[in-house]
Amino acid sequence: xxxxxxxxxxxxxxxxxxxxxxxxxxxxxxxxxxxxxxxxxxxxxxxxxxxxxxxxxxxxxxxxxxxxxxxxxxxxxxxxxxxxxxxxxxxxxxxxxxxxxxxxxxxxxxxxxxxxxxxxxxxxxxxxxxxxxxxxxxxxxxxxxxxxxxxxxxxxxxxxxxxxxxxxxxxxxxxxxxxxxxxxxxxxxxxxxxxxxxxxxxxxxxxxxxxxxxxxxxxxxxxxxxxxxxxxxxxxxxxxxxxxxxxxxxxxxxxxxxxxxxxxxxxxxxxxxxxxxxxxxxxxxxxxxxxxxxxxxxxxxxxx
Amino acid sequence: xxxxxxxxxxxxxxxxxxxxxxxxxxxxxxxxxxxxxxxxxxxxxxxxxxxxxxxxxxxxxxxxxxxxxxxxxxxxxxxxxxxxxxxxxxxxxxxxxxxxxxxxxxxxxxxxxxxxxxxxxxxxxxxxxxxxxxxxxxxxxxxxxxxxxxxxxxxxxxxxxxxxxxxxxxxxxxxxxxxxxxxxxxxxxxxxxxxxxxxxxxxxxxxxxxxxxxxxxxxxxxxxxxxxxxxxxxxxxxxxxxxxxxxxxxxxxxxxxxxxxxxxxxxxxxxxxxxxxxxxxxxxxxxxxxxxxxxxxxxxxxxx
Numbered sequence: 306x307x308x309x310x311x312x313x314x315x316x317x318x319x320x321x322x323x324x325x326x327x328x329x330x331x332x333x334x335x336x337x338x339x340x341x342x343x344x345x346x347x348x349x350x351x352x353x354x355x356x357x358x359x360x361x362x363x364x365x366x367x368x369x370x371x372x373x374x375x376x377x378x379x380x381x382x383x384x385x386x387x388x389x390x391x392x393x394x395x396x397x398x399x400x401x402x403x404x405x406x407x408x409x410x411x412x413x414x415x416x417x418x419x420x421x422x423x424x425x426x427x428x429x430x431x432x433x434x435x436x437x438x439x440x441x442x443x444x445x446x447x448x449x450x451x452x453x454x455x456x457x458x459x460x461x462x463x464x465x466x467x468x469x470x471x472x473x474x475x476x477x478x479x480x481x482x483x484x485x486x487x488x489x490x491x492x493x494x495x496x497x498x499x500x501x502x503x504x505x506x507x508x509x510x511x512x513x514x515x516x517x518x519x520x521x522x523x524x525x526x527x528x529x530x531x532x533x534x535x536x537x538x539x540x541x542x543x544x545x546x547x548x549x550x551x552x553x554x555x556x557x558x559x560x561x562x563x564x565x566x567x568x569x570x571x572x573x574x575x576x577x578x579x580x581x582x583x584x585x586x587x588x589x590x591x592x593x594x595x596x597x598x599x600x601x602x603x604x605x606x607x608x609x
Numbered sequence: 610x611x612x613x614x615x616x617x618x619x620x621x622x623x624x625x626x627x628x629x630x631x632x633x634x635x636x637x638x639x640x641x642x643x644x645x646x647x648x649x650x651x652x653x654x655x656x657x658x659x660x661x662x663x664x665x666x667x668x669x670x671x672x673x674x675x676x677x678x679x680x681x682x683x684x685x686x687x688x689x690x691x692x693x694x695x696x697x698x699x700x701x702x703x704x705x706x707x708x709x710x711x712x713x714x715x716x717x718x719x720x721x722x723x724x725x726x727x728x729x730x731x732x733x734x735x736x737x738x739x740x741x742x743x744x745x746x747x748x749x750x751x752x753x754x755x756x757x758x759x760x761x762x763x764x765x766x767x768x769x770x771x772x773x774x775x776x777x778x779x780x781x782x783x784x785x786x787x788x789x790x791x792x793x794x795x796x797x798x799x800x801x802x803x804x805x806x807x808x809x810x811x812x813x814x815x816x817x818x819x820x821x822x823x824x825x826x827x828x829x830x831x832x833x834x835x836x837x838x839x840x841x842x843x844x845x846x847x848x849x850x851x852x853x854x855x856x857x858x859x860x861x862x863x864x865x866x867x868x869x870x871x872x873x874x875x876x877x878x879x880x881x882x883x884x885x886x887x888x889x890x891x892x893x894x895x896x897x898x899x900x901x902x903x904x905x906x907x908x909x910x911x912x913x
Contacts, residue, residue: 319686320652326682344682345649348624368714370682378630378648378674382623399714406710410672410703412754450716 307332308459308511308609310340310534313349315575315601317540318371324603325349326371327517327576329536330360333457334438339363339379340455340515346375347382353604358388362434364441365396366517367452373400377407384416395423395433395441397451427451430528444528446519448553454516456528464504474498511609514569517576520549521559526567533609535569536601538576542586545578554578557587561594575601611636612763612815612913614644614838617653619879619905621844622675628907629653630675631821631880633840634664637761638742643667643683644759644819650679651686657908662692666738668745669700670821671756677704681711688720699727699737699745701755731755734832748832750823752857758820760832768808778802815913818873821880824853825863830871837913839873840905842880846890849882858882861891865898879905 309332316324326343330350337359339346350357357379365373373396380392394400401422408416423433427445434441439460443453463485470476476490484490490498514529517538529535540554549556557574564572572595574587581587584600591598599607613636620628630647634654641663643650654661661683669677677700684696698704705726712720727737731749738745743764747757767789774780780794780802788794794802818833821842833839844858853860861878868876876899878891885891888904895902 319689320655320682322652322655325652344679345652348626348629348649351624351626370685370711370715374678374682375648378624378678381674385623403710403714406707407674410707410754411674450714 306334306508308334308513308533310513310536310607310609311353311355312575312601312603312605312607313346313353313355314343314603315577315605316343316371316603317576317578318369319579320345320371321579324577326375327366328375329515330355331457331513333459336361336436336438338441338457341366341372341517342375342379343371344374347379349603350379357383358386358390360392361390362393362395362441364434364455364515365394365400366446366454366515367448367450368397368399368403369450369518372518373403376400377404380404380416380420381411384418388416388418391419391421393421393423393434395443396425398424398426425453427453442528444514444516444525446516446525447522448518448520452518454514454519454525454528456512456514456532458512458532459510461510462507464500464507466504470503474503476503513607513609516563518554520553521555521563523563523566525563529563529567529569531568531570533570534573534607535564535567535571536573536575537563539574539587539591540576540578542581542590544586545580557591558594561591561598564595564598570597572598573601573607574598610638610812612638612817612837614817614840614911614913615657615659616879616905616907616909616911617650617657617659618647618907619881619909620647620675620907621880621882622673623883624649624675625883628881630679631670632679633819634659635761635817637763640665640740640742642745642761645670645676645821646679646683647675648678651683653907654683661687662690662694664696665694666697666699666745668738668759668819669698669704670750670758670819671752671754672701672703672707673754673822676822677707680704681708684708684720684724685715688722692720692722695723695725697725697727697738699747700729702728702730729757731757746832748818748820748829750820750829751826752822752824756822758818758823758829758832760816760818760836762816762836763814765814766811768804768811770808774807778807780807817911817913820867822858824857825859825867827867827870829867833867833871833873835872835874837874838877838911839868839871839875840877840879841867843878843891843895844880844882846885846894848890849884852882861895862898865895865902868899868902874901876902877905877911878902 313328314325537560617632618629841864
C-alpha cells in the first residue's frame, strides 16, 4: 500500500534553474493529492511523467504567488484534457474568488468538471478533509499572511487476518471483515476464538506533514509528533537569521529543532532562498539538531 | 544595431514537455520588450540565460491563461531582485485589476517599482507605445475574447554620415547630427555641399509582427505588409479545420496565406496544439502558400 510524495518544486519565492516554486504530488493509497501549486506545476507533472488527471484533492497553504499561481493553468489543462471528475480545492477563503475571476475574464463557459471548495482558517488546527483512507488536518503557521500547514494521516488500518485461521477454526468468509476489525469468533459449539489467535497487529498508519511557509513556531510540534516524514521549509541558514525574521521564514536549524521536538522519523528540507549556490550549509546547521535529514530536489520521490 | 527575438514559449493552450506557453523576449536596439507572458516565463528567461531586469515594456495579447499567467510571478521576482525601475504593461483593460488583486491578497506592501498601465482595445489598430527607437501598433485579432496582435516597427533611421566627409568639407562636429537628418552643409565661402555627398542612405527600419491568438483574418494584412518577420499562430493543420473554427484559431495554411498576401520577408509559426507529435504537417501545408517559413522552438533566436 503506497504512501509516496513526488517533489515537483522545492524552490523558494524566486525559482532557480534547478528548483521550481512549491508543489508536491502525494499518493496516499492511490488517492492523489496536490500539495501547493506554484507556477509551472503542470509542466513539472509532465516533465516527471506523472498523471495530472489522477489528482482528486488540491491543498493550498497560502496565497503567495509561489504557492498557487500554477493552479489556474493546471485546472485549465485538466479541462482541455477532457476531465469531468470533480476536484476538491482546500485553501484560503479568497482562492475561490481568484479562480472564478480568472475563468470569467478568460470567458471560459465553465470548466467541464465541478470544483468543490473547502475553506481553511489559520487560527486553530482542524480536520479539513477526511475519507476512509486518510484525514488531513490544517495547522496554523506563522507567516506574513494567513498560512496553514497540513498533516496527512492514514486512518487506522484493520488487523491483518491470518489466512490459515480460516480453515483451522472453520471461519465463514463473511465473518472475516468483522474479525479484521477486532471481533472474536464463536464456533458452532460455543468455543470462543480470541481475535489475537486469528489476526496480526495492523500495519502502522503512516503520516506526512507539510509545513511551509513558516517562521519557527513551537505550537506546530503537538500536531506533527511522530510523523514518518516532515517537510519543513528552510529558506535560510543562520547567516541570514535577520532576513528570516523579517520575512517570517525558518532557518535550517529552526526546522531541525521542530523535527527533534516532534520526534519525527525523517526531516525533509525545502523552499531554499535562491541566494544559496548549494545546500551544504543547510545540512550542516540542520544536523546539529536532527540527524535524519534530507535536502529536497525537484523530481525526488519520498516513500514512507 | 540589434533587433532580436528570443522565443521563450511557443506552445498552445496546453504546454508540452518541449513547448512552454506563449512568451517572447524582443530586443529592439537594446530596449527589451516581453511579448506575452505565459506560465513559466520567468523560469524560461533563467533557463536560456537572459536578463529579466532588462525588460522595460510588457505586451499582453489577451487574457487567456497561457498568455498572461506568468506575469504576477515575473513581477514578483523583479521585485525580489531589487528592481526600482518602472515597468510599462500594455494589455487588456482588466489586467491592472487582476494584478492589483493578486498583490493585495499576497499583502505585498507594494512592488518596489511602479507599473505604468496602457490599455489596449480590440476594435481598431492604434499606436499603443512609441519612443525614439520604435513604435508598437496594436492590431485587432479574431479570437474568443478581445485580443490584439502587435507590430514592432523601428523608427526611420538617420542617414549614415560618411566619416571622410568631415575632413573633406571641413564640417564641424556639431553639424553632423543635422546632416544625418538630411541637412545640406554651407561652407564658409558660401558653397553648398548637398547632403547626398556627405551621407549614405539609412539602414532600413525593421519591423516584426506578432499575431496570436487569432482565426484567419484578412484585415491583419494591411497592418503587417512587408514586415521582416511575422510570427503567426498556427494551432492546427487542415485535418482539424473544424476545431480551428470552433476555437478561433488558425491552421498553418491560414497563417501562410496571410504571410503571402502581406508579402512579409519570413514567416514563423507557433502556438501548436499539444495533440501534434511533430510539426511536419505544419511545414507541408504552410509551404503550399508561403515558402520562407520556420517552425518555432523554445529557446530559438530570430535575428532581423
